[in-house]
Amino acid sequence: MRGEARAGAGGLRTLRASGARPGRSSALRIVVLIALLYGFLAAVDILGAGIGGLGRDFTDQLFEGVANPLVGLLVGVLATVLAQSSSVTTATLVGLVGAGVLDLNSAVPVIMGANVGTTITNTLASLGSIRRVEEFRRAFTGATMHDVFNLLCVAVLLPLEITTGMLARSATALSGLFGNVATGDFDSPAKALVESATGLVGAAVARLPFSVGAQATILVGIGLVLIFATLVAITRTMKKVIAGPAERSLNRVLGRSGALGILVGLALTVSVQSSSIATSLLVPLIAAGVLSLENAYPITLGSNLGTTITALLAAMAVDRIEGLQIALVHLLFNTVGILLFYPVHAMRRVPLALAVRLASFAAKRRALAIVYVVVGFYVIPLVGILVLR
């Protein structure tokens, strides 16, 4: 009897079944996803409504410091690091710009900062290998390749943007295809759909026995919480759904580099609405030596591009065309970054070589990897904001 019980506790059937999870029907998943997307768009609209109610003086004061591009950049980094999601930062930013409280030019460095800040997640994931030197070297290289790429893009494109307004101008021109740039009108079909939900929430908050300012603050809070919650829920739902396709795609690109990797990264990130999830998925594969740095690089670039979908979605829920323009800036920034650091082999080598050097250094003095994360992602942005604003 004892033997039978023991045999029943193990064996192939149990091992194979260990990962089986109850699956939802595709219809239910579609309904859940549509509901979550609706909730996300409504959240952006609620945020805009709340911000509008705070009053011009208050919001001008709140975002005064962001007029300095460096402060804007650091705010973008810190906000993303604290939220652990560039999607939350960019969606919120679209809400702010779309509500007219933050102008497009001031928002551009913030969105660049969000790109940098999002790299903390896979860098943290790489610290999981810190006890094994070679594995850690590979993991840290794979993670910081993303950091270095984004920092290089900022180093090249932020000065260009400050001097020429290249990205903002291009985004403004592009937005003309979807709305009236002169009047700022933007008739998104999604906007009409979410206005009823915003109206309901707004009416409920208006009944509360608080001042108009307090009610607006509550709306802002509801918008922010809802943005975060819906994005987390979309990510969790889609992460389970895409596990199989992600596995098949990664198996296909293991031994290949090139545009296919960019498409895989793009598709993964668009699916889960999170570049952090997609790039963190690569870290253990790079650490194990299964995925080479050269083959992981285009997947990372694809993830960077894919993460711009969140801001574009959020732009569908805002009143003003500037919301769409900042979302397009995000798309253009990442597209130009890929064009700068991917097609030409010598340029492609730059972020990879820097990441390899950084990881070699970190592998020799592993405590410095933790210092890099703390100082680079928390201390510098925080101190920089306090000093420069």
Added chain:
Amino acid sequence: MFKWLSASGTEGGLAEVEERFASMLTDGRHVFELAMSARVSGADPTTIEADLRRTEERTDEAERDIRRRVVVHAGTHGAGDLAACLMYMSIAKDAERVADLAKGLFEIACTVGPPPAGAMLDDLVALRDEISPMITDAARVFADDDRVAAHAFIERARDLQSRCTEAIGRSLRSDTGPQPAASALSYRHLSRILANLLNIVSAVVVPLDQLDYPTPTRGRHEGGS
């Protein structure tokens, strides 16, 4: 169109791993048959060497491919499939060893030349005929998750291992029999091939922590006497 939305995706990757694993054992059997044709049937090693080495290298690459796929699966699906991933890593090594040990039999044939004569040859031929189908049977029993067949397989493999052990003793004690060292080594390789097949099939009936150790606690794991 939306079928992918309902799939958990758990089975897909491991199903491919299992296909690769089955192909490893098919290749392992081919290597074994080529090697034994040189060892006991007098086939010219030079005519089969290229095929044998190419097939054996294919099992090496299949093992590496399985490892990569298992790492990707673990990375994309998290800890839920950890036990299955560890099991595939373990049995892929066993399947690779089957082909590698068969290659060892071929190398013995290359070294000693013509097969041994008399009763020993008959015994080796009989063992070849028994073991060869067992290599692909192991894949089938594993794929079907057939506990009854697994128990039968384990019993049969242990009996054959005992025969090999006795033959090794006879060869080592004999100073007049044909090719005593080569024969002892051949039986040793056959016994090791059986041991690796046992490891694979034991995955059907024993828990993960007992893989590779199916013999000493037989009653406990298999519910046997």
